[in-house]
Amino acid sequence: MVHRLEPLVIRHVHRLPTPAGPAGEGAVAARQFDAALMSVGFKLSAELLTRLSGLSEHTVVDTAVRTLGTVREMVGDHVRHNVYFIDFPANVPDTYDFWMRCVAEALTDDAARPGVLEQLSEGVVNLLTLPSYGRYQHTYAEMLGHHEELIAAAGDRLTVLHGGAEAEAEVTALYLALAGSTTPLGEDTLRDLEVLAEACVDGPQPEVIPVRENRAVINRARLRAGSEPLLDTVTDVLRLACALSGGDVTLLEPTRFRGLSRPVRRVLLAGLDSVVAAAPAKLADVHAHREEWKRLGERLHPHEHPQWPHAADVFAVARGEKRARSFDSLVEELLGMHDITGAVKLLKSAPGKLFRVLDRLLRMALTQEERDAVVSAAEEVVPQVAGRVVLSVREHLHNRAGDTGERRVFVNRLGSAWVTGDTRPPVLPAERERLIAALDAELRRRLAAPGHLLIDPDVLDVALPLSGKAVSSGLGVLPRGSVSPVDGELLRFFVYWKQKSRDTDYDLSALMLDADYQTVSWLSYTNLGELEGEHSGDITEAPDGASEFINLRLGAVRGTFVVPQVNLYSGEGFEDVEESFFGFMLREGEQQGRPFEARTVRMKSELRGPGRVALPLAFRRGADGRWSAKWLHLYLKGSPTANQVEGNQVSVATLLRGIVEREQLTIRYLTGLMDATTTTLWDGKTVPDGPVTYIGLQRPDGLHPDSRVVTPENMRDLIPA
Incomplete structure (x- = not known):
């Protein structure tokens, strides 16, 4: 069990739990372990190297094998990264010449010749029908023989692994940190919490679980272990039912509820009954997920349990047989009558909701008295508002200083993004500044003195990580809106994917834009070479996994922005393939090496989003000539098939402008x-x-x-x- 959870500790906190084993002479094995780690861009801390040296050689070797597998996967080195053009980035041909070569080779193939001749007679040739196009023409080993060894450079990434406590203590600490997080976790991290919750259900528990999705997966573990789940809203029960059915505890996607055992049904119904009995007003929360409650009722059979009448009321509300006025409807009724003062008075009983509609209230307020009432209410209740909500509103107000007519960027919890014009009236300076001062003072009060x-x-x-949702997991990944420096002569993007059941074609591209977000050039399978760099060649299927690369000479880039993107041309989406990830490397000009070198990787993130065009991040050249990365974590809807950089350059540029011009709290x-x-x-x-x-x-x-x-x-x- 401990060994199974050890990779979670390494990935999340970059600590290696103290191995369990006898003392011995492990110094030589520890140094070999350290050298092996350095070959993929990791290193043991001095303290950890000393600690391992005092253990037996067998213990060190066993630890090294497990750890190397984990860190190689963290950086994307657990798969073989081949390239179509064997010498890449050298000897990449002109695009048109390459296509003509593929046609000529097809004409010498007895099986392909008739079809190609027929296409030529019609004046158009489908590249995907050519035998030598889109499929590796050499083995991985043959490719390695064409590349010199990587020359070590001072700028190579070196991620230090520090020594941790014993495995059980490290696992418990990680569980408590994730379970007690004040911000929502990303999808991958939430799955890790599920694993940890099962392992730690009988151990220490966090005093508070602020995020409801976290509570749902913990409640599932508690229920399976025979403990009472933690329930204080009806939606807690719904989330738990989704978790028990392997569904979406965020309630973003519909869950197909499974048949539940009688003991589980009794726990859920008893929990519902106690929540509603203690606070009947919570029945109003049912309206937000009425259809889900109706479907769950078909599994729970509340009519068979008259001892829990309040639970039956939940399903009566969902079916429309019982009226439960929602809080939001009361607020909307007052706003519909333009009773700003009355709405504010009601909203003071729900501080979080008040903060979420502050902008709307200030825009609707027509008199100074109404505006003062809104601001005074916010000042009064701000101590009761969650920290991440306070920070979100503070960031919002910071970006409401400009005139109307600016762009608004909307990003949902899945990473899908769209842009529209901002037609809202401005928030008046006096109220805006007064609110900002109140929020800053409250945050300053809550922050512990750091010494x-x-x-x-x-x-x-x-950027402050106000939510982990729609932010991919991986190595070196930062929250959306973050800016980080980029130092190096060569910038190299990579994408890897492995299809699950049908041919899948992802296309790595890079769009170069000027300071006005106008297209300067691009690199893709339709444009293999430019002044800026080279594309490694198009791969159109990935039964055993496939990689594409783009090599850029930063000093040669024309323009201000470089926007890498991954386009789904055909096949399985980012959420459907067996595996897919994106990353970038930085190298010095003379380093040589293979197309993929683990210790030059600066970032590697999973590609898991709902759209068909992925925009992980963008690169920007500053006025001083230095480059930085702006983190996006976005997915565009795109077309059902055949997405290309040429077809989405306008939408990408518009979205990028909206993201770049918005200032984040950092x-x-x-x-x-x-x-x-x-x-x-x-x-x-x-x-x-x-x-x-x-x-x-x-x-x-x-x-x-x-x-x-x-x-x-x-x-x-x-x-x-």
Whole structure:
């Protein structure tokens, strides 16, 4: 069990639990382990290397085998990355010449010749019908023989693995951190929490579980272990039923409820009954998911259990047989009568809802008295509002300073995005500034004093992780809107996918835009080479997995923006394939090496979204000539088939403009509110002798053991409750 959960600890916190094993002479094996890790861009901390050296050789080797498998998968090195053009990025042919070569080769193929001649007689040739197009023409081993060994460079990525406590303690700590998160978790992390909840159900539990989706998966584990689930709303019961049926606990997608055993049905009905009996007004929450309640009622058979009449009321409301006025309908009735003061008075009893409609209330208020009532109510209830909601409203108000006519970007919880013009009247400066001051003061009050604050300058422009939803899991991944520096001469994108049941063609492309978001050029399978760089060649099926690459010389890029994208041309979507991920590498000009080199990978993220065009991030050249990455985590709907960079360049440019021009709340903002005794920008070399609160992209070696460390893996911990 412990070994099965160890990879979760390594992936989430970059710590290696202390291996269980006898003492011995493991120094040689530990150094070999460290060398093997360095070949894929990881390294043991000095303390962990010393600790492993004191264990038996067998224990160290066993630990190394398990850990290497985990970190290779983290960086995308667990698969073989072949390329169509064997010498890539060298000797990539002209696009038209390459196509003509494929046609000529097809004409020498007895099986393909008749079909090609027929197509030529009609004046159009389908490249996908040519035998040599879209399929690897050489083996992975043959490709390796065409590339020199990678030359080590000071800029290569080195992710340090630190020593942890014993495995059981590390697993418990990770469970408590995820279960008690103040912000929603991403889909992959929520699945990890499910695994941890099953393993830790009999151990320590978090004092508070703020996120309802987290509560649902924990409740499932509790129910299976014979413990009472934690229920205080009717929707908690619905989420638990979805979890028990293997459905979506976020309630975004419909769940097909399974048959439930009689004991489970009794627990759910008893839970519903107790919730409604304690607070009958909670029946109003049923309206938000009426259809789901009706379908669940068919499985629970509440009519067979007259001892729980309040549970039966839930399903009566869902069927429309019992009236339960919702809170939102009461608010809408007052707003419909333009009774702003009355609506505000009602909303004060639901502080979170008040904050979510602040902008609307201020726009509807016609008099200064009404505007003052709105702001005064917000100031009064802000201590009762969740920290991430306060921060979200603070960010919203920051971006409401401009005139109308700007673009509004909408991104849902799945990562789908669209843009429209902003026709809202502005929030007047006096109210806006008064609200911002109140929110800043409240956040400053909630943030714990950090003592000596040590900050990595590269983390200052990372966006606050207000939600993990629609943010892909992986290595080096930052929240949407974050900006991180990019240093290197060569930028290389890669995509890997492996189809599940039918031929699938993903196309990696890169769009170059100028400062006005106009197209300068692009690289794709239709344009294999440009001044900026080269495309590795089109692969049109992936039964054993396939990779595509784009190599860019940053100094040669014309324009201001580079926008990599993955287009679904045909086959299985990003959520349907067996595996798919995107990433980028940075290299110096003379490093050589294979097309994929693990220790040059700066970011690798899973591709799991609802659209047919993926936009993981964009790159921007600043006025000083230096490049940075802007994190997007977006999916465009695209066309059902044949998505191409040429066809979506306008929509991509419009969306990018909306994202780039919106300012995010960042680590810089939050640390500016902290009451630190001393604040130091880390120079990347020396660390203070005493304990610090360190915030950075990666934990430095040698920090005092009593230090608090915040990196992207646990940055959600900065969001106050």
